[in-house]
Amino acid sequence: MFYRYILLVAISISPQLLFAAAQSGPIDPGGLLPNCGANCDFNHLMELANNIMRFIIMIAIPLAAIAFSWAGFLYITAAGNESQIHHAHDIFIKVATGFFFILAAWLIVYLITSTLLSPEYRTILNNQ
Numbered sequence: 001m002f003y004r005y006i007l008l009v010a011i012s013i014s015p016q017l018l019f020a021a022a023q024s025g026p027i028d029p030g031g032l033l034p035n036c037g038a039n040c041d042f043n044h045l046m047e048l049a050n051n052i053m054r055f056i057i058m059i060a061i062p063l064a065a066i067a068f069s070w071a072g073f074l075y076i077t078a079a080g081n082e083s084q085i086h087h088a089h090d091i092f093i094k095v096a097t098g099f100f101f102i103l104a105a106w107l108i109v110y111l112i113t114s115t116l117l118s119p120e121y122r123t124i125l126n127n128q
Helices: 002-018 042-076 082-116 119-127
Strands: none
Touching: 042 082
C-alpha cells in the first residue's frame, strides 16, 4: 500500500517537474511587492493585487491537481465501499468549488486592474 501511495505522488508531481523548465523568459526576482520605493500610488496597489492573485493561482493549481488525484485514488480503490466513494465525491466537489472561487476571484481582480490601471501599467501586467 505504501508503494502505491509513493507511485501516486510521483505520478502527480512529475508533470510539474517536467514542465517547470518550459517557462519562457527570465523569472522576475521582484516578488509580490511592486518596485515603487516610497512613491507608491494606486497603480502600484493594483499591481500588488494582481501579483497576489497570480501567486495564489500558482499555488492553487498544483494543490488542486494533487487533491483531484487523491480523490481519484480513493474512488478507484473504494471497491464498492459506499463511505469511501462518498468521501471521494466530497473531495471532488470541495476542490472543484474552491478552485472555481479562486478563478472567479482572479477574474474579478483582472477586470478591476485592467479597467482602473493607467495604460503604461497595463502593458507591464500583460507582459508578466
